[in-house]
Amino acid sequence: xxxxxxxxxxxxxxxxAAAIRALDDDRLATAWNQALAELLDPTSPLRRExxxxxxxxxxxxxxxxxxxxxVVGRPLLGGAAASVFAAARARAPTAxxxxxxxxxxxxxxxxxxxxxxPALARRRPVLFKCSSAEPWLTPALLRVLARREPALGSAxxxxxxxxxxxxxxxxxxxxxxxxxxYGDEPALESLARRVRGRLIRFGPxxxxxxxxxxxxxxxxxxxARDVALGDQRGCLSVHVVLTTxxxxxxxxxxxxxxxxxARxxxxPGPADPARAAAVRLVLDDAGARGxxxxxxxxxxxxxxxxxxxAPSPGQRLxxxxxxxxxxxxxxxxxxxxxQLQGAAVLxxxxxxxxxxxxxxxxxxxxxxxxxxYADAFWHNGGIDLLECF
Amino acid sequence: MASASTRNxxxxxxxxxxxxxxxxxxxxxxxxxxxxxxxxxGPTELSAELSVELAAESAHAPETIDSFDAxxxxxxxxxxxxxxxxxxxxxxxxxGRGIATLSHWSQWPAVPTITFKTAALLAAPARxxxxxxxxxxxxxxxxxxxHAFPDLYRLVVERSFPPACLLGLPPRPDMLSLVPPxxxxxxxxxxxxxxxxxxxxxxxxxxxxxxxxxxEGEPARRWLRAAAAAGVPVLVLATAxxxxxxxxxxxxxxxxxALPPGSALFETGGFKGRHRETSRDDLLARTTDRLAVPPQRxxxxxxxxxxxxQAYTRVLAGGDPDLFQVPSWMRAQVVDPGTLExxxxxxxxxxxxxxxxxxxxxxxxxxxxxxxAQPGGGFRLVGRAAGAELRGCSLAAEELASNMxxxxxxxxxTGP
Numbered sequence: 028x029x030x031x032x033x034x035x036x037x038x039x040x041x042x043x044a045a046a047i048r049a050l051d052d053d054r055l056a057t058a059w060n061q062a063l064a065e066l067l068d069p070t071s072p073l074r075r076e077x078x079x080x081x082x083x084x085x086x087x088x089x090x091x092x093x094x095x096x097x098v099v100g101r102p103l104l105g106g107a108a109a110s111v112f113a114a115a116r117a118r119a120p121t122a123x124x125x126x127x128x129x130x131x132x133x134x135x136x137x138x139x140x141x142x143x144x145p146a147l148a149r150r151r152p153v154l155f156k157c158s159s160a161e162p163w164l165t166p167a168l169l170r171v172l173a174r175r176e177p178a179l180g181s182a183x184x185x186x187x188x189x190x191x192x193x194x195x196x197x198x199x200x201x202x203x204x205x206x207x208x209y210g211d212e213p214a215l216e217s218l219a220r221r222v223r224g225r226l227i228r229f230g231p232x233x234x235x236x237x238x239x240x241x242x243x244x245x246x247x248x249x250x251a252r253d254v255a256l257g258d259q260r261g262c263l264s265v266h267v268v269l270t271t272x273x274x275x276x277x278x279x280x281x282x283x284x285x286x287x288x289a290r291x292x293x294x295p296g297p298a299d300p301a302r303a304a305a306v307r308l309v310l311d312d313a314g315a316r317g318x319x320x321x322x323x324x325x326x327x328x329x330x331x332x333x334x335x336x337a338p339s340p341g342q343r344l345x346x347x348x349x350x351x352x353x354x355x356x357x358x359x360x361x362x363x364x365x366q367l368q369g370a371a372v373l374x375x376x377x378x379x380x381x382x383x384x385x386x387x388x389x390x391x392x393x394x395x396x397x398x399x400y401a402d403a404f405w406h407n408g409g410i411d412l413l414e415c416f
Numbered sequence: 417m418a419s420a421s422t423r424n425x426x427x428x429x430x431x432x433x434x435x436x437x438x439x440x441x442x443x444x445x446x447x448x449x450x451x452x453x454x455x456x457x458g459p460t461e462l463s464a465e466l467s468v469e470l471a472a473e474s475a476h477a478p479e480t481i482d483s484f485d486a487x488x489x490x491x492x493x494x495x496x497x498x499x500x501x502x503x504x505x506x507x508x509x510x511x512g513r514g515i516a517t518l519s520h521w522s523q524w525p526a527v528p529t530i531t532f533k534t535a536a537l538l539a540a541p542a543r544x545x546x547x548x549x550x551x552x553x554x555x556x557x558x559x560x561x562x563h564a565f566p567d568l569y570r571l572v573v574e575r576s577f578p579p580a581c582l583l584g585l586p587p588r589p590d591m592l593s594l595v596p597p598x599x600x601x602x603x604x605x606x607x608x609x610x611x612x613x614x615x616x617x618x619x620x621x622x623x624x625x626x627x628x629x630x631x632e633g634e635p636a637r638r639w640l641r642a643a644a645a646a647g648v649p650v651l652v653l654a655t656a657x658x659x660x661x662x663x664x665x666x667x668x669x670x671x672x673x674a675l676p677p678g679s680a681l682f683e684t685g686g687f688k689g690r691h692r693e694t695s696r697d698d699l700l701a702r703t704t705d706r707l708a709v710p711p712q713r714x715x716x717x718x719x720x721x722x723x724x725x726q727a728y729t730r731v732l733a734g735g736d737p738d739l740f741q742v743p744s745w746m747r748a749q750v751v752d753p754g755t756l757e758x759x760x761x762x763x764x765x766x767x768x769x770x771x772x773x774x775x776x777x778x779x780x781x782x783x784x785x786x787x788x789a790q791p792g793g794g795f796r797l798v799g800r801a802a803g804a805e806l807r808g809c810s811l812a813a814e815e816l817a818s819n820m821x822x823x824x825x826x827x828x829x830t831g832p
Contacts, residue, residue, distance in 0.1 A: 300786055303753035304766045304801035308528040308784060314508030315501040315531045324754055340802050
């Protein structure tokens with residue numbers, strides 16, 4: 028822990044709210060849009076500064092990194108940001124002045140954007156705790172933001188420390204409210220005990236596709252993109268396809284589209300040994316069970332599964348599960364209620380389907396190819412960040 | 417519980433094993449001979465007393481012993497005939513090549529340990545059924561090892577445990593077990609193993625301090641105090657979790673019990689998915705502090721429900737405390753997940769094990785562990801395959817929770 032980080036936290040706590048409240052929406056939105064545009068431009072000074080480290084840290088290909096940033100950032104730019112500021116204005120002003128703490132994950136670059144925009148709109152200072160695996164993007168983004176609007180330098184800060192090893196951690200947990208954290212259940216439980224009622228959880232989740240008819244080749248290509256974006260590391264990444272159509276045909280088609288993406292516009296990043304090992308285990312287990320597998324570990328694998336839903340270990344491995352009906356699919360998914368984030372559904376689905384999916388805890392429903400591009404008002408995990416801030 | 421074999425008659429197929437086909441019993445007998453006759457870890461591994469005992473046992477072995485490679489290849493052919501999932505895996509991986517082209521065991525596919533959760537893997541009728549603790553999604557995700565030859569299991573324990581865990585200890589040392597007995601955990605392979613160790617090698621003062629509600633702190637403390645007073649080196653057998661529990665009991669009581677010099681600790685099981693306020697380094701430091709057992713007297717075991725045999729660190733013989741060695745009837749390879757080719761020493765890959773002790777199920781197993789092979793032999797654990805737990809945008813808070821630390825690499829999956 029550095030004394031500079033302690034100073035940043037003190038500044039946030041003492042002056043952050045006042046500094047940001049002195050700025051009107053237009054100035055904030057302008058600074059936001061300029062900083063975000065710089066982040067999304069691969070030729071910008073910001074990107075030139077961080078891309079090399081980011082590529083290594085995120086294990087994405089160069090096109091994969093750009094696509095992952097676009098997924099998160101593009102829907103928050105321009106008019107979308109203005110809408111968020113407008114929505115914030117429409118809410119009762121918050122009296123809270125203490126900073127929020129956001130514990131960021133490492134597996135998807137740019138996730139800080141999802142909480143930064145509503146925090147700006149609600150004038151809430153934030154300390155971002157970056158993962159030690161990816162400490163580059165958020166500090167650089169905040170530097171750009173502060174360059175555009177210097178007062179924001181005392182309202183938003185990013186820090187990196189090893190869990191459990193820092194007095195800053197104790198200070199941050201004491202000073203911040205709310206604490207937003209991404210993590211697995213035991214980690215979140217432990218954190219919840221420490222911050223008592225101030226924790227907002229983004230627990231583990233995955234997404235799926237529900238096909239009530241045979242998908243067209245265009246739809247399968249779009250679905251492949253939902254799988255391949257971010258190399259399947261996000262909670263809106265499709266892990267499982269449930270289909271009432273011929274599963275083998277769907278699997279072969281999807282594997283072909285994954286291979287085309289891997290060879291074309293969205294090559295995978297370097298394999299992570301732990302994920303590559305998990306994929307190998309799943310693939311060989313499928314072989315022992317006599318399941319149909321299509322594709323390759325290098326370009327994406329599609330398995331025709333039997334029985335129950337299981338999330339993917341990642342690295343573009345998808346399980347296709349034949350189901351006799353959509354109702355059956357809903358029941359098959361029910362054991363995962365609470366861990367289902369998004370659903371890709373084909374056009375022409377029955378009218379009752381969205382309600383049934385919502386009852387499973389699904390927070391986003393979209394056609395194939397659009398699932399990952401959540402808009403500025405998407406409530407990740409059902410959580411309204413404008414309300415939280 | 418299965419009937420206990422005697423020290424002098426551990427051969428599988430002779431005591432308590434099911435009638436096997438000629439093919440099965442012939443192969444089994446040759447594997448038993450191999451296990452009995454070969455030097456387990458190295459030339460200077462046994463105390464004088466144990467050398468005499470095991471030499472007498474080896475005298476029963478036939479003069480001609482098959483090579484490991486020959487037995488391994490025959491075992492795979494035997495299992496390909498009898499284990500339908502293995503045949504399917506072979507078919508899916510061979511891509512049209514016949515079995516005849518696979519002239520070395522390492523060219524054959526290894527069965528992922530996760531397949532023990534999804535398929536019945538039996539090459540012969542099961543006599544014991546072992547189940548993993550199932551830490552993920554309930555009972556349906558537990559590994560099941562249908563074991564056809566429990567006497568072979570006992571034999572490999574008898575051959576490998578003493579040179580790894582009893583060096584420097586007196587004959588039949590008193591042992592304190594912090595592993596549930598088989599009467600409490602009938603499907604635990606670790607309990608099966610530890611029960612047999614206590615029977616075969618434990619002194620009269622040996623005891624178990626685990627009950628149906630977990631660690632029995634007071635009896636454990638009494639036993640430790642008595643051992644300390646007696647001044648004769650002892651062995652403590654524990655999972656990492658149970659050891660942590662014991663140390664907490666001592667810490668809460670403000671008690672330190674200096675076990676006699678030369679005492680040792682057998683440790684297995686990692687933390688099995690449970691987050692605790694400790695790391696392995698911390699555990700070792702506390703063990704030294706509370707029990708006066710230094711790290712160089714703590715033997716790590718690597719075993720799992722899916723295997724019959726165990727790997728050990730050879731600390732009692734002066735070896736590296738994190739370097740696991742396999743016995744002579746086992747082979748460890750570290751392979752690239754994509755190509756399944758062996759990676760160079762020092763590189764990270766998947767740990768793949770061939771265990772002749774698994775002749776009754778599947779012998780060639782692809783584990784969920786990541787490891788590095790070492791130039792002089794042996795392997796170090798460096799992590800686990802991903803995907804055992806669902807993450808999804810959630811790799812961060814683990815770093816933050818200060819009362820949780822990264823789990824040490826799991827030493828297998830044996831725990832109760």
